[in-house]
Amino acid sequence: MQIENFIGGNFIAPLNGDYLENHNPATGNVTSHIPNSTADDIAEAVQAAQDALPAWSALSLSERIEWLEKIAQALESRKDEIANIESMDTGKPINLARRVDAARSISNFEFFAKHAETLAELTYEMDDATNYVIRKPIGVVGLITPWNLPLYLLTWKIAPALVMGNTIVAKPSELTPLTANFLCEVLASIDFPKGVLNIVHGLGINAGQAILEHPQIKAISFTGGTSTGKIVAATAAPMFKKLSLELGGKNATIILDDANLSTAAKGAARAAFTNSGQVCLCGSRILVDAKIYDEFIPLLIDAVNTMKVGNPAQDDSDIGSVISPDHMKKVLSYIELAKQEGGRIISGGERMILPQPNSNGSFIAPTIIEGLGIDSRCATEEIFGPVATIHKFTGDEEAIRMANGTEYGLAGSVWTADLARGKSVAEKVESGILWVNTWLHRDLRTPFGGVKNSGVGREGGDWSLNFFSELTNICVKDD
Ligand code: TXE
Numbered sequence: 001m002q003i004e005n006f007i008g009g010n011f012i013a014p015l016n017g018d019y020l021e022n023h024n025p026a027t028g029n030v031t032s033h034i035p036n037s038t039a040d041d042i043a044e045a046v047q048a049a050q051d052a053l054p055a056w057s058a059l060s061l062s063e064r065i066e067w068l069e070k071i072a073q074a075l076e077s078r079k080d081e082i083a084n085i086e087s088m089d090t091g092k093p094i095n096l097a098r099r100v101d102a103a104r105s106i107s108n109f110e111f112f113a114k115h116a117e118t119l120a121e122l123t124y125e126m127d128d129a130t131n132y133v134i135r136k137p138i139g140v141v142g143l144i145t146p147w148n149l150p151l152y153l154l155t156w157k158i159a160p161a162l163v164m165g166n167t168i169v170a171k172p173s174e175l176t177p178l179t180a181n182f183l184c185e186v187l188a189s190i191d192f193p194k195g196v197l198n199i200v201h202g203l204g205i206n207a208g209q210a211i212l213e214h215p216q217i218k219a220i221s222f223t224g225g226t227s228t229g230k231i232v233a234a235t236a237a238p239m240f241k242k243l244s245l246e247l248g249g250k251n252a253t254i255i256l257d258d259a260n261l262s263t264a265a266k267g268a269a270r271a272a273f274t275n276s277g278q279v280c281l282c283g284s285r286i287l288v289d290a291k292i293y294d295e296f297i298p299l300l301i302d303a304v305n306t307m308k309v310g311n312p313a314q315d316d317s318d319i320g321s322v323i324s325p326d327h328m329k330k331v332l333s334y335i336e337l338a339k340q341e342g343g344r345i346i347s348g349g350e351r352m353i354l355p356q357p358n359s360n361g362s363f364i365a366p367t368i369i370e371g372l373g374i375d376s377r378c379a380t381e382e383i384f385g386p387v388a389t390i391h392k393f394t395g396d397e398e399a400i401r402m403a404n405g406t407e408y409g410l411a412g413s414v415w416t417a418d419l420a421r422g423k424s425v426a427e428k429v430e431s432g433i434l435w436v437n438t439w440l441h442r443d444l445r446t447p448f449g450g451v452k453n454s455g456v457g458r459e460g461g462d463w464s465l466n467f468f469s470e471l472t473n474i475c476v477k478d479d
Helices: 039-058 061-076 079-090 094-117 150-163 178-189 204-213 226-239 261-277 293-305 325-340 396-403 419-428 461-467
Strands: 005-007 010-012 019-023 030-035 122-125 129-137 140-144 167-171 197-199 217-223 242-246 252-255 285-289 344-347 367-370 387-393 411-415 433-436 469-477
Touching: 005 039, 005 178, 039 140, 039 167, 039 197, 039 204, 061 079, 061 094, 061 150, 061 178, 079 094, 079 150, 079 178, 094 150, 094 178, 094 261, 094 461, 140 150, 140 204, 150 167, 150 178, 150 217, 150 461, 167 204, 178 197, 204 217, 204 226, 217 226, 226 242, 252 261, 252 396, 261 293, 261 387, 261 411, 285 293, 285 396, 293 344, 293 367, 293 387, 325 344, 325 367, 325 387, 387 396, 396 419, 411 419, 419 433, 461 469
Parallel strands: 140 167, 140 217, 167 197, 217 242, 252 285, 252 411, 285 387, 367 387, 411 433
Antiparallel strands: 005 010, 005 197, 019 030, 122 129, 129 469, 344 367
């Protein structure tokens, strides 16, 4: 299969005629060829987005909401295809792709369609004047997204950007381009206005960098690694582009001594190993009160052992492959490093060779490492794979100190029978998102984003709608 860029409503080849191979990481097979686009393709896409802007931004909010609803319905009728394609492109279990990726890609459109209707009118009365705030589109916005939740994260940005009247140039990860292409096919099938959404495929250093540098792209929403986020900020900030950066995490799962240990063990395993640990919210550091540590470890290992690593195409697989052979090497190198740093592997610890058709797949057993210092490299650097380190603490204050001991600050969870104590610990963790007695329980109205090196800004609900608009205050003096 060869896919093309989607520019001005047409599927077109990259101007240089060059293509990249795309692989299924669970088999190693080439599944498709994708455009290796350059700044020239981005320039065409920006032109198409600019041409489409006057008509799209002139639609009423309710007309744009109707379009979001139409897109959601069209995706809903093809949700099994989304799940199949996403599972093949990422190596994630089909089950997960159905429950999470396909479902959320649809609900992103449904949610922002509904939420845009609830946007409060902002007015501020003065003694002698009234201020009112209107939201104008920014113009052409650039979206750059990663490979771990491809269509889920892309639509999380596309839906609010569209509903607020912007037109879009987006680049999905070169490792997982297929569901973005599928979305373009769906848009073409419902006669979505041409040029409003343009998708350009290719490498970050070429197509991605060209989005950052293009002077007519007025805002950038980026999700990806922290080191790439630095490049995004360094390029876009001097051009005064509006920026939203959702970056990496090294999140703590904190098990207090009064927690229901069996529930906490299952929660900690899910937080560590969902999507092979390749979610920025994953709890890759498990902090356990010393009083219950010995009782907790076997429960955690049991919970991990119930997770079946298997062919992602089969319904009963819980854990699939990681995203690529290169990423597998990186993750395995961290496991080797952990051994050198004095860590003991208490679960997993190696590559898994599965039977055909997955014998060349990039599978790693879910791995838990104990005995490492909380400031060791494996406990502070984002591994982004099925690897969690486990650490003992004495007292809640030490747990909070340990949780805050990394350069990241995205998420975390606290497990306890005492909700007041759970909230008190959660409030002291330096992260944008904390859960008490749960993990990845999402209400799309809430602010989502990180502190420290985990990012800048918040998305979700009003925050997304405000990001994708120019808020304009009009002050009217009374007669
Ligand atoms: O991400 P990149 P990679 C973390 C995780 C992972 C590491 C690297 O630790 O191991 O990042 O993953 C585009 N200008 N996360 O290399 O490079 C790129 O093409 C513009 C956490 O895959 O950040 C892709 O579309 N764009 C994360 C997107 O940026 C550029 C999810 C993300 O890729 C670019 C993924 C450039 N110069 C990885 N260079 C999360 N927070 O969920 C690359 N890109």
